[in-house]
Amino acid sequence: MAQLIEVKGFKELISTMEKYPVELVKTTAVGMSASLNILWENVPPYPAQDPQARYQRTGLLGRSLGSDQSGGATGQPSVYSIRQLGGGNFEGTFGTSLDYAHWVIGENQAGMHASNWWNIITIAQRSADRIEKLWIAVGEKLAAFLERKGTS
DSSP states (O other): OOOOOOOHHHHHHHHHHTTTTHHHHHHHHHHEEEHHHHHHHHHHOOOOOOOOSSSOOOOOHHHHHTTTTTTTOOOSSSSSEEEEEEEEEEEEEEEEEOOTTTHHTTTTHHHHHHHHOOHHHHHHHHHHHHHHHHHHHHHHHHHHHHHTOOOO
């Protein structure tokens, strides 16, 4: 699942900022790092175990998302990286590397988990407003930099 947030006018701002690559990369890298942290903070609590379940829960899925039984950020997620694509463009990835996670929290989770578990989209939905506001602030910071430089 990919979550794309597009801030109006941001592409043009990035294009203008390419004259100042150090400031551009520094500012957008901080924005991407903060975006991943927001996702991490919004991992919901582990749901109570279904009393009908025939397995012993280990908590591994939550820990692989950097969360404990109560939700939120604790340990490092197993998928948590930032990659620079060029200029001020970055790609952040967040999630779990567990091979069975898609059955439990994936977009097409197994029916036995759908009634008890949230899914990965929940994390994106809980995070979207804050991430959008964050990137608006990043854009404002870049625009203020350009104003100080006398560029528009």
